[in-house]
Amino acid sequence: MNTKRDREKIITKRAHALLVVLGGGAGIAILMQGLLSFALPTSAESVMDVPKEIRSATTTNPFENISIEARAVYVFRLNTSTVLYAKNENEKLPLASITKLMTALVAREYFSESAAMTLSSDDISAEGDSGLRVGERWRFGDLLNVMLLVSSNDAAHAVASFVGSEGRVSQGINTTLARASFVQMMNEKALAFKFEQMQFFNESGLDVSMTQNGGYGSARNVAELFAELWKKYPETVEITAHKDARIFSQDSIAHILPNTNEIVGHIPGLVASKTGFTDISGGNLAVIFDRGIGDPVAVVVLGSSYKGRFVDVQKLITATLNSIQNN
Secondary structure: OOOHHHHHHHHHHHHHHHHHHHOHHHHHHHHHHHHHHHHOOOHHHHHHOOOHHHHHHOOOOOOOOOOOOOOEEEEEEOOOOEEEEEEOOOOOEEOHHHHHHHHHHHHHHHOOOOOEEEOOOOOOOOOOOOOOOOOOEEEHHHHHHHHHHOOOHHHHHHHHHHHHOOOOHHHOOOHHHHHHHHHHHHHHHHHHOOOOOOEEOOOOOOOOOOOOOOEEEOHHHHHHHHHHHHHHOHHHHHHHHOOEEEEEOOOOOEEEEEOOOOOHHHOOOEEEEEEEEEOOOEEEEEEEEEOOOOOEEEEEEEEEOOOHHHHHHHHHHHHHHHHHHHO
16 A cells, blocks of 8 residues: 555646646646545545554443443343353342242243142242132143242242142142252252352242342353243243233132333333342342344343342343444
8 A cells, every 4th residue: 555655746746747738727626626536535445544453442332331230240142152241240149039030940841831730828828929819720831920920929839839749739748848849959950050159948039037048149140041941931931021911820810910020111122031139139130132133132130229120221231232233
């Protein structure tokens, strides 16, 4: 490529030639146009003249100055296993009801959605009331929907008893032992996935004591677990993309339940979501949404506040969508 001085010499020679041939006012006008066309580099030349380091610096990272309240964050592009953003992603933190993602995965690996079960008084003894009734008969898949959508601790309690007893809870099986067996299955599954920070003490994620939560894991663990559940059993988590749902038990009792995810209607391409909150854990939220056609992304925040988790996730989703132009 010519140096700047070489180009100036060429321009001067061409200008002199034009003046000799044309002369007069018309010649001057054409000369000016010629000078401009010679002096202005092509678009390719202008880009090449900008040092690579400067051109790279002009590409902004939408995550660079993001302010997040959560203690841990993980934004993971599922199809390419690309980490878009991470903050303390391997720190072991309390999960609260995010625990129910593992509950659902283990449950589905042992029973199909069409299995039938009947609720006992013990099943609905957990903290919280999601409207379930003693003696009410349920299709297994529908009860899992209740558990995930409204984060029902009663439903999680019932699922753990049913699966932990191998479906024989109605035959006088000790439900406490059955649930302990189920929690052991959850921990074995975490080990199988090599989720080193993941550990469970109950099936719901409720605080066990003033200092201990029912489930622990890292933001990275949660993203990978959620992705596995969604890929393997998409029908189980599909309901969590809705604002609310009317779910019927096999006794034709209608349960109108709201999604605990308050921003479910403000997430474009939402595929699935799960909330979690206790005094120990603070605010947690995990979502999977389609960034583009066939481009699912998992976003997880742990250790935020009750409202802050929703704000955090919205910021991360916005940054993720803005990062499309940089990928």
